[in-house]
Amino acid sequence: MKHYVRIHYQVPELGGELLNIAELEELSADACTMVRMIELDPSETITGIFIDGRVIGQANEPMDTVPHPDAYNNFEGITATRLSQEAFEGLWEEARAKFPG
Numbered sequence: 001m002k003h004y005v006r007i008h009y010q011v012p013e014l015g016g017e018l019l020n021i022a023e024l025e026e027l028s029a030d031a032c033t034m035v036r037m038i039e040l041d042p043s044e045t046i047t048g049i050f051i052d053g054r055v056i057g058q059a060n061e062p063m064d065t066v067p068h069p070d071a072y073n074n075f076e077g078i079t080a081t082r083l084s085q086e087a088f089e090g091l092w093e094e095a096r097a098k099f100p101g
Contacts, residue, residue: 001025001026002023002024002025002026002035002085003023003024003025003026003032003068003069003082004021004022004023004024004082004083004084004085004087004088005021005022005024005069005072005080005081005082005083006019006020006021006022006080006081006082006083007019007020007021007022007072007078007079007080008078008079008080008081009077009078010077010078011077016042017042018039018060019039019040019041019042019044020037020038020039020040020062021037021038021040021083021088021091022034022035022036022037022038022062022066023035023036023037023088023092024066024068024069026068027065028068029068029070030067030068030071031065031066031067031068032065032066032067032068032069033064033065033066034050034062034063034064034066035051036049036050036051036092037049037050037051037059037062038059038091038092038095039057039058039059039060046094046095046098046099047059048099049095049096049099050062056099056101057098057099069082
């Protein structure tokens with residue numbers, strides 16, 4: 001099952017925050033794998049993407065296995081908001097135009 005989610009991380013040790021828009025593939029009730037990811041800066045400018053196991057632009061490489069979207073709110077400093085597939089695909093088109101490689 002696919003999930004589309006906006007994940008907002010507070011990163012005090014870096015003095016800021018991270019924002020990702022992700023397509024996740026469910027592995028279990030607790031875990032997913034990252035399929036595609038868009039990374040944005042705090043002003044919500046797209047800075048990079050992740051697809052097919054590689055980062056294009058400036059983005060953090062995700063772990064192989066990430067928490068299920070239902071679990072993100074259990075972590076301090078992380079919030080997750082579900083997106084529709086259509087909303088994700090619209091943002092993905094914008095990201096791919098910026099990072100065609």
